[in-house]
Amino acid sequence: MTYIEDLGRQAKAAARVVRLLSAQAKNDALEAIAVALLEQQTEILAANERDLENGRQNGLTTALLERLTLTEARIQGMVDGLRQIAALPDPILKTDSQWVNKDGLRISRRRVPLGVVGIIYESRPNVTVDASALCLKAGNAVILRGGKEALESNQAIVAAVQAGLAKSKVPSTAVQLITDPSRELATEFMQLNQYVDCLVPRGGAGLIQAVLRQATVPVIETGVGNCHLYVHTEADFEQAYNILLNGKLQRPSVCNALENLLVDAEFAEKFLPEATAALIDAGVEILGDEKVVELVPQATLATDEDYATEFLDYRIAVKIVDNYEEAVAHIERFSTGHSDAIVTKDYSTAQHFLNDIDSACVYVNASTRFSDGEVFGFGGELGISTQKLHARGPMGLEALTSYKYVIEGDGQVRA
Amino acid sequence: MTYIEDLGRQAKAAARVVRLLSAQAKNDALEAIAVALLEQQTEILAANERDLENGRQNGLTTALLERLTLTEARIQGMVDGLRQIAALPDPILKTDSQWVNKDGLRISRRRVPLGVVGIIYESRPNVTVDASALCLKAGNAVILRGGKEALESNQAIVAAVQAGLAKSKVPSTAVQLITDPSRELATEFMQLNQYVDCLVPRGGAGLIQAVLRQATVPVIETGVGNCHLYVHTEADFEQAYNILLNGKLQRPSVCNALENLLVDAEFAEKFLPEATAALIDAGVEILGDEKVVELVPQATLATDEDYATEFLDYRIAVKIVDNYEEAVAHIERFSTGHSDAIVTKDYSTAQHFLNDIDSACVYVNASTRFSDGEVFGFGGELGISTQKLHARGPMGLEALTSYKYVIEGDGQVRA
Numbered sequence: 001m002t003y004i005e006d007l008g009r010q011a012k013a014a015a016r017v018v019r020l021l022s023a024q025a026k027n028d029a030l031e032a033i034a035v036a037l038l039e040q041q042t043e044i045l046a047a048n049e050r051d052l053e054n055g056r057q058n059g060l061t062t063a064l065l066e067r068l069t070l071t072e073a074r075i076q077g078m079v080d081g082l083r084q085i086a087a088l089p090d091p092i093l094k095t096d097s098q099w100v101n102k103d104g105l106r107i108s109r110r111r112v113p114l115g116v117v118g119i120i121y122e123s124r125p126n127v128t129v130d131a132s133a134l135c136l137k138a139g140n141a142v143i144l145r146g147g148k149e150a151l152e153s154n155q156a157i158v159a160a161v162q163a164g165l166a167k168s169k170v171p172s173t174a175v176q177l178i179t180d181p182s183r184e185l186a187t188e189f190m191q192l193n194q195y196v197d198c199l200v201p202r203g204g205a206g207l208i209q210a211v212l213r214q215a216t217v218p219v220i221e222t223g224v225g226n227c228h229l230y231v232h233t234e235a236d237f238e239q240a241y242n243i244l245l246n247g248k249l250q251r252p253s254v255c256n257a258l259e260n261l262l263v264d265a266e267f268a269e270k271f272l273p274e275a276t277a278a279l280i281d282a283g284v285e286i287l288g289d290e291k292v293v294e295l296v297p298q299a300t301l302a303t304d305e306d307y308a309t310e311f312l313d314y315r316i317a318v319k320i321v322d323n324y325e326e327a328v329a330h331i332e333r334f335s336t337g338h339s340d341a342i343v344t345k346d347y348s349t350a351q352h353f354l355n356d357i358d359s360a361c362v363y364v365n366a367s368t369r370f371s372d373g374e375v376f377g378f379g380g381e382l383g384i385s386t387q388k389l390h391a392r393g394p395m396g397l398e399a400l401t402s403y404k405y406v407i408e409g410d411g412q413v414r415a
Numbered sequence: 416m417t418y419i420e421d422l423g424r425q426a427k428a429a430a431r432v433v434r435l436l437s438a439q440a441k442n443d444a445l446e447a448i449a450v451a452l453l454e455q456q457t458e459i460l461a462a463n464e465r466d467l468e469n470g471r472q473n474g475l476t477t478a479l480l481e482r483l484t485l486t487e488a489r490i491q492g493m494v495d496g497l498r499q500i501a502a503l504p505d506p507i508l509k510t511d512s513q514w515v516n517k518d519g520l521r522i523s524r525r526r527v528p529l530g531v532v533g534i535i536y537e538s539r540p541n542v543t544v545d546a547s548a549l550c551l552k553a554g555n556a557v558i559l560r561g562g563k564e565a566l567e568s569n570q571a572i573v574a575a576v577q578a579g580l581a582k583s584k585v586p587s588t589a590v591q592l593i594t595d596p597s598r599e600l601a602t603e604f605m606q607l608n609q610y611v612d613c614l615v616p617r618g619g620a621g622l623i624q625a626v627l628r629q630a631t632v633p634v635i636e637t638g639v640g641n642c643h644l645y646v647h648t649e650a651d652f653e654q655a656y657n658i659l660l661n662g663k664l665q666r667p668s669v670c671n672a673l674e675n676l677l678v679d680a681e682f683a684e685k686f687l688p689e690a691t692a693a694l695i696d697a698g699v700e701i702l703g704d705e706k707v708v709e710l711v712p713q714a715t716l717a718t719d720e721d722y723a724t725e726f727l728d729y730r731i732a733v734k735i736v737d738n739y740e741e742a743v744a745h746i747e748r749f750s751t752g753h754s755d756a757i758v759t760k761d762y763s764t765a766q767h768f769l770n771d772i773d774s775a776c777v778y779v780n781a782s783t784r785f786s787d788g789e790v791f792g793f794g795g796e797l798g799i800s801t802q803k804l805h806a807r808g809p810m811g812l813e814a815l816t817s818y819k820y821v822i823e824g825d826g827q828v829r830a
């Protein structure tokens with residue numbers, strides 16, 4: 001049995017225990033983890049300092065170092081998150097539906113955990129706690145494979161998590177970390193169908209594509225958001241202006257930030273100069289079609305590739321459209337199906353947009369920045385799914401469950 | 416653009432139309448297909464005769480030839496199936512849930528189609544119609560890749576389907592068949608993530624494993640059923656006897672047939688000789704552990720591999736267990752998570768079994784042969800999922816849908 005198979009076997013055994021625990025037992029375990037994180041804070045911060053030192057020596061960018069950094073406040077944030085997840089309703093063993101079939105069998109569909117969830121992520125050490133907590137609350141065991149830049153931090157965090165679990169009814173093997181960062185082991189992990197029920201990659205497009213290509217375990221694709229705002233000719237000027245600025249400026253590096261702006265030709269003449277001036281003031285580079293460049297002299301010509309790109313940066317691709325149909329066709333062509341929005345006062349146009357756009361989150365008169373599990377009221381999220389199978393949009397606890405059919409009879413056989 | 420890419424592009428375009436059609440328009444299309452199948456019956460039967468002739472020349476087994484054979488009655492069966500599916504409630508645009516979040520956004524979760532569904536199957540030509548009808552009813556387009564033994568039959572059937580669709584609001588490209596049976600094209604199809612939202616393999620374990628290994632498109636794993644019956648010491652003798660015989664004998668070649676029998680030691684002495692005698696009379700080979708061989712002289716010793724095998728044949732692996740825990744541990748080790756049953760009169764044991772066994776369908780006092788979409792009341796099925804992601808157990812129309820979030824605001828931006 002290889003190292004990875006052994007992790008898988010232990011996770012599966014742990015999952016069989018966690019699956020049957022009461023909500024109280026799982027919540028007690030989350031609280032025990034919270035206490036252990038605070039108790040082992042010094043060790044965690046010291047381990048993080050070693051990762052940061054390695055990172056600086058290996059020339060990590062400032063942005064990456066920033067993501068990697070832990071502080072007392074960030075550890076407190078993890079602890080708060082654990083308590084928030086403990087306070088959520090338990091999603092397990094709820095009966096979704098129940099009926100009696102023509103043979104007189106009573107059939108019920110009950111929520112059950114997925115089993116063993118694999119999380120493959122980059123250098124944010126807070127994912128180690130957040131993802132584990134969501135998985136445990138939904139009755140699952142978890143195997144974590146974090147970025148090698150955060151290995152020391154993750155080891156220290158998982159040591160604290162396991163110390164907490166040791167004081168609870170949840171086996172400490174319910175949360176395990178792959179401590180050998182080799183690619184061969186990562187590939188073996190992604191093909192461990194015997195033990196792993198589902199993989200969730202969290203990170204950039206490169207990581208996600210690599211997992212999709214290599215995995216034979218079912219994957220939930222998350223994250224890439226080439227999000228659109230369509231300002232309809234009947235838009236409220238101020239709403240459109242605020243939603244554009246919020247979508248582009250409030251946090252440009254995240255997947256629900258705006259990357260594309262479409263404006264109806266009629267509305268563009270007054271709206272575009274004023275709106276782009278505010279964006280340019282904030283340091284945003286404007287890419288646009290010829291009509292945009294005419295109205296906004298600072299804009300440069302956009303290519304199809306620009307319209308297809310998730311910039312995650314102070315840059316936006318703008319297009320002036322002749323009508324609703326052109327806007328919808330553009331979104332259909334370039335959207336990654338994450339979050340797309342319209343601003344309009346026209347009821348019928350709004351209703352059409354909600355039906356016509358085939359994205360996980362479709363907005364009328366609100367910022368795409370709201371696509372978030374916590375904002376939606378799920379109490380946290382494991383990521384935002386951009387695939388249609390299993391879970392779509394922000395994934396809360398329910399996305400970490402499956403169901404089973406329970407069939408109760410009185411000796412029935414099939415004719 | 417390759418042949419496969421072109422099919423994908425056309426399917427995606429068709430899916431955008433089908434997605435927005437009313438229930439009536441989709442039902443009219445299913446009726447148009449039914450009429451076209453009857454009109455083109457002569458051509459379909461002639462094409463099937465060519466497949467059968469090829470099959471006989473290539474030495475196909477009697478069982479395979481039987482599966483491949485179409486008759487007027489079987490075509491009528493397809494037509495009946497189409498009308499049954501048309502009569503089902505439309506699963507699309509139903510709102511699963513709706514709430515207002517803390518920002519005052521109205522968030523609704525609406526059922527939407529998956530988009531483009533790929534079906535990869537073996538030589539049963541009725542799947543061509545059944546799978547297409549379920550996909551269309553749920554608002555999807557479908558690309559079919561059937562076995563090469565049935566290629567002429569499938570071409571004739573799809574010609575009829577497309578002729579029917581041409582008289583409806585559904586584009587005829589909503590149902591397409593891959594007519595080149597090469598493996599390279601099959602692989603390209605399984606990796607067509609740009610256009611295909613989900614793959615469903617239908618067939619034997621070899622086909623399913625090949626798809627899981629090669630696909631990058633999300634797959635719903637179906638089918639392999641190593642199903643168990645556990646006869647508890649408090650079982651009703653007659654119920655246990657009938658459920659065992661029904662599970663093993665009624666249709667041994669299907670995935671919900673019984674493959675394993677576990678009997679509590681106390682109960683085995685009276686039950687096993689009588690029950691196995693009936694099975695042996697019906698031509699079933701008994702494999703068992705040493706205690707079984709003592710009680711049933713005709714039995715031969717079973718290996719672990721026998722306990723792990725889905726025989727799909729007149730053969731059963733039997734084990735005498737000391738108690739409930741041993742039975743559950745055996746099922747956990749060998750079950751493929753399809754359908755497992757207990758026979759007991761004890762209420763508490765029944766309830767424990769329903770929680771402890773982690774399979775798609777868990778039965779008390781009824782035959783595993785009931786694991787079937789039509790029997791469950793879904794009006795048909797695309798297969799029985801043995802994975803936990805997306806859909807589990809018999810997959811009806813709902814398994815062919817996804818959801819999206821619709822968020823309605825009044826100018827809200829994120830703080």
